[in-house]
Amino acid sequence: MKAHILLAHPEPNSFNGRLLGISKEALAAAGYDCSVSDLYAMDFDPREGQQHYPSRKDPDSFHTQTEQRFSADNGTIPADVASEVRHLEEADLLVVHFPLWWFGAPAILKGWMDRVFVYGRLYRSEMRYDAGICAGKRMIACVTTGANEDNCAFNGREGDTKLILWPILFPFRYLGYTVLEPQIFHGVGGVAFMEGQEGGRSTLDIYSDEWTATISDLQARPSIAYNADSDFDDTKRLKPDAPVYAPFIRQNSDWHKG
Numbered sequence: 001m002k003a004h005i006l007l008a009h010p011e012p013n014s015f016n017g018r019l020l021g022i023s024k025e026a027l028a029a030a031g032y033d034c035s036v037s038d039l040y041a042m043d044f045d046p047r048e049g050q051q052h053y054p055s056r057k058d059p060d061s062f063h064t065q066t067e068q069r070f071s072a073d074n075g076t077i078p079a080d081v082a083s084e085v086r087h088l089e090e091a092d093l094l095v096v097h098f099p100l101w102w103f104g105a106p107a108i109l110k111g112w113m114d115r116v117f118v119y120g121r122l123y124r125s126e127m128r129y130d131a132g133i134c135a136g137k138r139m140i141a142c143v144t145t146g147a148n149e150d151n152c153a154f155n156g157r158e159g160d161t162k163l164i165l166w167p168i169l170f171p172f173r174y175l176g177y178t179v180l181e182p183q184i185f186h187g188v189g190g191v192a193f194m195e196g197q198e199g200g201r202s203t204l205d206i207y208s209d210e211w212t213a214t215i216s217d218l219q220a221r222p223s224i225a226y227n228a229d230s231d232f233d234d235t236k237r238l239k240p241d242a243p244v245y246a247p248f249i250r251q252n253s254d255w256h257k258g
């Protein structure tokens with residue numbers, strides 16, 4: 001079994017860096033052969049654009065998906081991206097570590113998706129969702145927030161972190177992954193985190209133990225429910241009798257009425 005671990009954090013000594021270390025150790029102990037992409041350490045360029053495509057289908061006008069597909073068809077996928085693609089193709093499990101930054105993923109992670117999810121190689125119209133190339137593979141995100149659990153609750157002032165993560169994780173579903181429920185650690189860097197609690201153990205230690213337990217027993221982790229391809233009609237609207245799993249794809253447009 002192979003696992004690929006991604007870290008999107010500028011500081012190896014951060015809590016996210018510590019969580020990466022736990023992932024490596026626990027997955028190795030569980031029998032996984034692990035590879036790691038530490039995006040900042042690699043100086044991964046998150047900006048998709050012309051600079052990566054010296055050989056172009058259309059030299060006059062840069063259309064991203066056209067050039068991604070051209071590079072996939074001609075074996076000219078940029079080297080840094082090709083290496084990431086290989087990791088994804090080889091790994092049965094993908095673990096992604098990142099802090100929540102401005103209610104989203106750090107730019108380096110978003111850019112990694114923009115570049116690495118190569119049209120023509122990792123997806124195309126007939127190869128996505130249930131028929132995605134990563135069907136049968138699992139992924140899990142481990143996310144930290146600065147705000148505490150109350151602020152990030154379903155009725156919290158900072159918005160429901162689980163909902164905020166839905167669109168961030170949906171690209172993995174698009175590629176066919178089984179997306180496990182993300183692990184979210186709140187209040188990282190906050191007062192409780194610094195002072196420690198529960199008999200002198202720091203919040204960081206408690207969170208670390210929790211992540212060790214999660215990553216050591218992924219079989220027990222539920223996955224996010226998504227609508228199957230068959231839940232949509234020919235126009236790709238949800239069928240009236242199909243289940244609703246998230247407010248992003250629903251039967252009733254009046255979601256804001258609470």
Ligand SMILES: Cc1cc2nc3c(=O)[nH]c(=O)nc-3n(C[C@H](O)[C@H](O)[C@H](O)COP(=O)(O)O)c2cc1C
Nearest residue numbers: 014015016099100101102103144145146147188189
């Ligand atoms: C640019 C930036 C944006 C941030 N935005 C958020 C945010 O939207 N919500 C939140 O709860 N914390 C936010 N934070 C706090 C980080 O999530 C927090 O510092 C991090 O999860 C702590 O983990 P670390 O010690 O591994 O960095 C932000 C921090 C930075 C630097």
